[in-house]
Amino acid sequence: xxxxxxxxxPQRRIILEELRNTRCHPTADEVYDLVRKRLPHVSxxxxxxxxxxxxxxxxxxxxxxxxxxxxxxAFVDPHLHIxxxxxxxxxxxxxxxxxxxxxxxxxxxxxAGFEVTGHWLELYGVCADCGNKVVxxx
Amino acid sequence: xxxxxxxxxPQRRIILEELRNTRCHPTADEVYDLVRKRLPHVSxxxxxxxxxxxxxxxxxxxxxxxxxxxxxxAFVDPHLHIxxxxxxxxxxxxxxxxxxxxxxxxxxxxxAGFEVTGHWLELYGVCADCGNKVVxxx
DNA sequence: ATATCTGCAAAGGATTTGCACGAGT
DNA sequence: ACTCGTGCAAATCCTTTGCAGATAT
Numbered sequence: 001x002x003x004x005x006x007x008x009x010p011q012r013r014i015i016l017e018e019l020r021n022t023r024c025h026p027t028a029d030e031v032y033d034l035v036r037k038r039l040p041h042v043s044x045x046x047x048x049x050x051x052x053x054x055x056x057x058x059x060x061x062x063x064x065x066x067x068x069x070x071x072x073x074a075f076v077d078p079h080l081h082i083x084x085x086x087x088x089x090x091x092x093x094x095x096x097x098x099x100x101x102x103x104x105x106x107x108x109x110x111x112a113g114f115e116v117t118g119h120w121l122e123l124y125g126v127c128a129d130c131g132n133k134v135v136x137x138x
Numbered sequence: 139x140x141x142x143x144x145x146x147x148p149q150r151r152i153i154l155e156e157l158r159n160t161r162c163h164p165t166a167d168e169v170y171d172l173v174r175k176r177l178p179h180v181s182x183x184x185x186x187x188x189x190x191x192x193x194x195x196x197x198x199x200x201x202x203x204x205x206x207x208x209x210x211x212a213f214v215d216p217h218l219h220i221x222x223x224x225x226x227x228x229x230x231x232x233x234x235x236x237x238x239x240x241x242x243x244x245x246x247x248x249x250a251g252f253e254v255t256g257h258w259l260e261l262y263g264v265c266a267d268c269g270n271k272v273v274x275x276x
Numbered sequence: 277a278t279a280t281c282t283g284c285a286a287a288g289g290a291t292t293t294g295c296a297c298g299a300g301t
Numbered sequence: 302a303c304t305c306g307t308g309c310a311a312a313t314c315c316t317t318t319g320c321a322g323a324t325a326t
Contacts, residue, residue, distance in 0.1 A: 007325070009281065028316080043283045048316065050281095065203045065260065069315065082252050091252060099239045100259065113266030114220050114229060120260045121238060122203065128251030145300070147306065166291080181308045186291065188306090207290065 006057075012050050014038050019060055019074035025081070025090040027069040065122050066090050082123040086130035093123065144195075150188050152176050157198055157212035163219070163228040165207040203260050204228050222265035231261065 018034040019026070026034065032047045051072055055062045061073040066081060067088050073081075080093040104116050156172040157164070164172065170185045189210055193200045199211040204219060205226050211219075218231040242254050 007280065009324085011282075041283070043285095045284075045317080046282060049318095052317095065258075082254065084252070085255065093252070097241055098257065099241075101237045101239070102261075103235055113269075114222070114231070114261075114263045115269055116220065116261055116263040117223065118262050119236065120203075120262070122258045122260070123240075123252075123254055124256050124258070125252045125254040131251075131253055145305065147299090149307075179308075181310095183292080183309075184307055190292095 006053075011035070011039060011042055011046055012053065015047065015050050016054060016059060016074065019054075019072055023075070023092060025063060025066070025071040025073050027071055029069075031072065063090070065120055080121065080123060082125055084127035084130055085124050086126060089127050089129075091127065098123065144191075149173070149177060149180055149184055150191065153185065153188050154192060154197060154212065157192075157210055161213070161230060163201060163204070163209040163211050165209055167207075169210060201228070203258055218259065218261060220261040220263055222268055223262050224264060224268035227265050227267075229265065236261065 014035050015031060018031060018038075022034075024030075028047055028051060029044065031051065032042070032044050035042050035047065051060070051062070051070075054060045055072075058076065059074070061076055063071040063073060063081060066083050067090075071090055075092070078095045080095060080097055081090050082093050083090045098121055100119055100121055102116060102119070152173050153169060156169060156176075160172075162168075166185055166189060167182065169189065170180070170182050173180050173185065189198070189200070189208075192198045193210075196214065197212070199214055201209040201211060201219060204221050205228075209228055213230070216233045218233060218235055219228050220231050221228045236259060238257055238259055240254060240257070
């Protein structure tokens with residue numbers, strides 16, 4: 001039978017520490033850059049594998065609906081994310097910044113016949129930096 | 139000076155017709171398959187370029203928050219989408235199936251300093267087909 | 277010993293792009 | 302002529318995977 005004990009390797013510990021040290025919702029390659037400062041020989045494959053592992057363990061969030069790359073978040077308490085339409089930056093907003101009300105009673109009878117099990121709300125806007133930025137390009 | 143007249147080429151017309159003939163929110167390669175039945179020599183690059191063109195013209199929606207591939211929708215009236223967690227299928231739901239209430243007054247003062255300009259709500263669940271399906275694999 | 281984990285490099289999938297030719301005005 | 306659009310193929314970007322060696326118990 002397989003030994004299902006899972007290890008907290010230095011790589012995993014440091015990835016988690018770095019994620020917990022920032023609220024920047026870094027992409028995998030940004031995590032890679034952070035971790036490489038402490039583990040110069042770490043590989044990007046290990047970063048991806050362990051981000052996925054930590055996500056499976058429920059230790060981090062995987063944000064796959066924000067821009068073109070996945071982003072990761074070690075703060076797993078319920079909260080909302082807002083992404084900047086100009087620079088792609090992702091920030092946290094309090095959970096009560098928006099409320100979603102579902103009318104589920106009608107839904108299972110709709111033509112789709114779907115059972116609704118959850119939802120994902122994504123806010124977008126313009127961050128402080130980009131809002132203040134003077135537009136230079138034509 | 140550039141001639142800014144834009145052409146409704148056979149490729150564009152047929153892509154739009156095929157999209158308007160389905161409510162299946164096809165991916166680019168599914169559109170490719172549909173169009174190829176009528177234009178056997180069309181290329182996938184042309185499909186991508188014209189889907190982007192039609193989106194820029196406001197003629198179709200580009201759904202980039204649904205699964206790993208973009209999906210396209212010629213029905214541009216406001217409505218919601220729900221995607222099946224098991225098979226990835228996307229279906230329409232009436233706009234009033236869910237309401238989002240934003241508390242914007244507090245937001246610009248939050249630590250993020252974001253100005254909220256919009257939001258995207260994604261519902262997910264289990265479609266009728268997958269809900270009825272007997273699980274065979276171990 | 278044995279299962280898990282890593283680094284490396286290669287493969288994979290989706291999308292975009294460069295280029296020469298074709299089409300419309 | 303002069304754009305704009307197309308087909309083809311290659312390139313790009315992000316992510317996943319195969320494999321041989323390393324690590325922990």
